[in-house]
Amino acid sequence: MNKLELSSLYQLTMVRFKLVLREPEAIFWIFVFPILLAVGLGIAFRNRPADVLPVGATTTQLAQALAADHGLKAMQVDEAQGAHALAVGDILLLAVARPDGVEYRYDDTNPDARNARLLADRAVQIAAGRHDAVAAQNELVHEVGSRYIDFVVPGLLGMNLMGSAMWGLGFAIVDGRQKKLLKRMVASPMPKWQYLAAFLLSRLVLLVIEVVVFLGFARLVFGVPFRGPLWQLGVVCVLTSLVFSALGLLVASRARTMEGVSGLMNLVMLPMWILSGVFFSASRFPNVVQPFVKALPLTAAIDAMRGNMLQGIALPHLAAQVAILLAWFFVPFVVSLRIFRWR
Amino acid sequence: MDSVSNLESVTSAARAGAPSLRIRGLKKAFADVLAVDGVDLEVERGECFGLLGPNGAGKTTTIEICEGLTEPDEGVVELLGLRWQTDAKELRQRIGIQLQESQFPDKLTVEEAVRLFRSFYRHGIAVDEIIRTAQLEEKRKARVGGLSGGQKQRLAMATALVGDPELLFLDEPTTGLDPQARRHLWDLVDELKRAGRTIILTTHYMDEAERLCDRVAIMDHGRVIALGTPQELIASIGGEEIVEFAVGAAKDLRLSATAEDVCPPILSTEKSRQDGAPSEDSFSSALAPERTRKDGARSGLGDSETTRVAIDPAVLKGIPGVQSHRVDAGVHQLSVSELHTAVPRIFAALEELGLHLSEFRTHSATLEDVFVRLTGRNLRDE
Secondary structure, rough: OOOOHHHHHHHHHHHHHHHHHHHHHHHHHHHHHHHHHHHHHHOOOOOOOOOOOEEHHHHHHHHHHHOOOEEEOOOOOOOOHHHHHHHHOOOOEEEEEOOOOEEEEEEEOOHHHHHHHHHHHHHHHHHOOOOOOOOOOOOOOOOOOOOHHHHHHHHHHHHHHHHHHHHHHHHHHHHHHHHOOOHHOOOOOHHHHHHHHHHHHHOOOHHHHHHHHHHHHHHHHOOOOOOOOHHHHHHHOOOOOHHHHHHHHHHHOOOOOOHHHHHHHHHHHHHHHHOOOOOOOOOHHHHHHHHHHHHHHHHHHHHHHHHHHHHOOOOHHHHHHHHHHHHHHHHHHHHHHHOOOOO | HHHHHHHHHHHHHHHHOOEEEEEEEEEEEEEEEEEEEEEEEEEEEOOOOOOOOOOOOOOHHHHHHOOOOOOOOOEEEOOOOOHHHHHHHHHHHHHHEEEOOOOOOOOOEEHHHHHHHOOOOOOOOHHHHHHOOOOOOHOOOOOOHHHHHHHHHHHHHHHHHOOOOOEEEEEEEOOOOOOHHHHHHHHHHHHHOOOOOEEEEEEEEEEHHHOOOEEEEEEEEOOOEEEEEEHHHHHHOOOOOEEEEEEEEOHHHHHOOHHHHHHHOOOOOOEEEOOOOHHHHHHHHHHHHHHHHHHOOOOOOOOOOOOEOOOOHHHHOOOOEEEEEEOOOEEEEEEEEOOOHHHHHHHHHHOOOOEEEEEEEEEEOHHHHHHHHHHHHOHHHH
C-alpha cells in the first residue's frame, strides 16, 4: 500500500465517494434532474414574438379600427357576449361604442390588459385621424443574459447544490447511525473530524462533475453567458457546497430516524426554495423581510452566481455574499462537531 | 516531543505485566435500571475470557464500558495498564472491537471495508493477510449486502483484527448465526487464541463459552455470580452429571388393579404435552432398550399425551448420590456425582413408587446447569 492508501482521510473520502456513485437514484437527482429541469424551463420560457392581445368591440367600425393594430386581434361582439368573454378571459378588453365616444372595459391589475388598453386607444385615435407629434422608430433587441433562462440557470445551480449536499449527507449519516456504523467508527482510532470532513470532501469531488455537467449543458444548449472569471464562479460553487454540507451535518447531527431528518431538512430548505430567488427575483418580497432573505445562504449563493455569470462582477465586489456563506459554513460545522451523536 | 516519550514510558510500564483488563467496582445505571451493579474482573494476557449471561444481564454494558464507548457511573477500568480518561488515543490503537449490531454499508466491498479500517491504525496487519485469516478471499470483491450472516460477522472480525490488537473484544460474535456459521467462527477464534491474542467475549450460549473460553464470568442482573474456568464452575455445583426424567401414570394403568400402589407421593398432577426431544446423548441412547422394555407393553408413550406426576422432592433428594433436585415444566432434574450408581437407585425408587418413566436422559453438567443452579432460571428463558 502506498502512502495515500494508508491515509484515513483519503480512505474515508473515497469510500463516501464510491458509495454515492453506487446509488443509482443519487446519480439521477444529482446529474440528470437539474438538466431536465433546465430543459423544461428553457422550453416554457423561450423567447417568442410579442403576444397578440385579443380584444372585443361592439361595432364593426370599432372592430376594424382595433384590428388595424398588429398587436391586437379584434372580434365583434354584442355587449352581453363581450361581458362574458371578458369574464372568462377570452378577451382582455372590451371596447364599447358610446354616443359620446368609446368606453374601455378591462382589468387594470393585469399588465396584458393595460397594454391592450394602450394599443386599443391608440388604434381608435389613429382611425379617428390623430397624427403623432414626434416621428418614432423601433429597433428590436434580444440581448443574451437578459432572458429568463439566463436568470434561472444560476438559481437552479444553487438549488441543486443545496439539495444534493443536504440530502446526501443527512441520509447517509442517519443511516450510519441507525445501523450502528457510526458507533463502530468511533470504536476505532479514526479521528472523528475526519469522518465528517470526508463527507465534505467527497461532496467537492462530486461537485466538480455536477457543476461542469450542468453549466456545460446550459452553455451549449441555451448559450447562457459566463461574464465573470470562471475560477471565481468555481470558488462560489465550492463555498456553496461546503455551506450546505455543513448544514446537512448539523441537521443530521442528532436525528435518529430517516423521518426525523427528512422533516428537519424540509424545514431548513423550504424557506430557501421560496425566498432565495431560485425562480424569480428575491427583491419581489417586501422590504421588511429583505434583511432576512439576504442573510439566507441560498440567497447569498445565487446572488453571487448571478453576479458572476450575468453581470461579470468580480469576487471582491461580492464580499458581502461571500462573508454570509463563510459564516454559514463555519458555524454549522463547528456546532455539529460538538453536538454530533455517534451512537 | 514530550508527550510521545511519555506515552512510550506508559506503554513499556504496561508491557511489564499489567493485566490486559482490570475492572474494579464498576457501576452503571440507565434511567432507573441498574445495568451493571458492582463488577470486578481481571483478565490476564493471552487469556480468552467470556462474559456469560442471559440477555439483559449487563454483559454488553460492561464490555462497552471496557471499550470506552460508555462512561461508567462509578468504578475503575484499566486496559493494558491504561485508562480511557487519559490514554484514549493510545488505547484505540491497541485494542480491536467487534460490536453486536454494527452493519457496514451494503454497497461497500469486503476489501474496501478492510482497507478503510486498516487506514485508521498506525501499525497493523496487511489487508490481504487479514482477508485470508477471516477466510473471505472468495468474497474479497463482493459487496457487504450480498454476504451471509456468518460472512458479515467474519468481516466484522477482520476489521477488529486489522490493527493487530493486543486486546480483542467480541460482543456476541455468533448471535443469530446458523450452527455451521457458528462453528466456522469458533474455528477463527481458536486460531486467534493459538496466536496468543487476549480475547474478551460476551455470549449467551453456554456451549460457546465452554468451547472457547479459558475462564468465564457468569453475569445476572448486573452482577458477576460465578467466576472461574468452565471446569471449575461445573464442579462447583457438586454433581457432574445431570439426570432428567419425567414420570407419568398412564390412564389405562390407573384403571388396572396394580394402580392402587400409585397413590402415596402424588401431590398434584399436571397435563403436559410430551416434548419428545430425541436425545443425542450416547448414554441415553444406550438406555433406550430399557425404556422400550418398560414402556413397550403400554402402547407408545412417546407419541401420546401423558399425565405427569409430581413427586415429593425429599424422596428424590434422599436417594444416595443425588446432589440436588429441581422441576422444570414437569421434568425433574437431578444432579448426581456418579451416574453408574445413581441411575439404578433412581429407577428403583420410582418403581417403588409405582411410577413409570415417560422420559429419561442424562448429560454431563454444563455451564447451563451452573446457571440454573445459581439462579433457578434457564438461560434461554430470558
